[in-house]
Amino acid sequence: MTAVATAQTGRLVDERRVRPGEIWRIVRLLAVNPAIFFGVPWMILGGAWAVTMILALIIQGASSEPTAEIQEGFRYSWAVLSPQWYLVVVGVQAVAFTFSFALGFGSTRRDYWLGMSIMFVLVSAEMAVAIATLVQIEKATNGWGIGAGMFDALWYGQLGWGFDFFSTFALQLFVLFVGAGATTVYMRWRVRGMLVLAACAIAVVLAIIATLTFTDSWPALMSWFGSIGLFGLFGLLAAAAVIVGIAGYFVVRRATPR
Incomplete structure (x- = not known):
């Protein structure tokens, strides 16, 4: 009886304290197949780059417009964002494929979520630098x-290397945590939870649209976005990533591994 109580007490202590070794073990677990985080995104980006180069050669050969005008047209290309859709799936897979395994080998939910968050930060930083x-x-x-033009498109190339790094980092972190957060909802409440989450998200969006429309607040909102600039906009995105990450942790504390 005493042994059981001692074991349970030790387990409670482990749940409440940060264990760097266990956290790093989660990072290594997620990196067992590095292609998922570091290979496939670059394959997607490389494929988009190759297609962009071929299109550029075709357009240059068939068009009589000056090169500067063609380059300006490439600024509206979304090819630089091509890996983002895959990274949402990576966030989903990170939890779905490793959560049960990690807990089965003695990791706590806190260890797991902190290790996964570190992995997401590393992946986002690597992509942002590149x-x-x-x-x-x-x-x-x-x-x-x-x-x-593929990388020098949309908002990129306008405010320097530092802003390009920050905006990419914030965007990558956000999509990864959205994927992971959605999976924690599924693991906690299954299909019913996903349906409620989707319904709530749609209801919130519709409520915001209705409020802005009936109060004629769209111009004020656009003016506010213009006042905070791109740095402010991506700062909000980074804050949203942190909020989703924290919310995901509180959900995963009650999630049932299967």
Whole structure:
């Protein structure tokens, strides 16, 4: 009886304290197949880059417009964001495929969520450094020597390397935590929870749209977004990533591994 009580007490202590070794073990567990986090996103991005280069060559060969006008057209390309949709799936898989396994080998839910969060930060930072650098290379080479534009598009290339890094990091972190957070809801409440989550999300969006429409607040909202600028916008996205990450932790504390 005493042994059981001691074991239970030790378990409670483990649940309440941070264990760096166990947290790092979760990071290594998630990195067992590095292609999921570090390989496939770059395969997607590389494929998008190859398609963009081929399109640029075709357009250059068939168009009589100046190269500068063609490059300006490439600024509206969304190819640089092509890995984001996959990273949502990565966030889902990170929890769905490893949560039960990690708990079965003695990790606590806190260990698991902190380790997964560190992995998400590492992946987001790696992608952010690379993409911000590729933007500068693309600009320096005048579109890879053929006037093509993939990385120097949308908001990229306007406010320098630091902002390109920050915006990419915030976006990557957000989509990863959204995928992971949605999976924790499923693991906690199954299909019913996902249906309630989707219904609540739709209801909130519709309520916001209705409020802005009936109060004629759309111009004020656009003006506010303009006042905070791109830094403020991606700062809000980074804050949203943190909020989703914290909410996911509180949900996963009650999730049932299967």
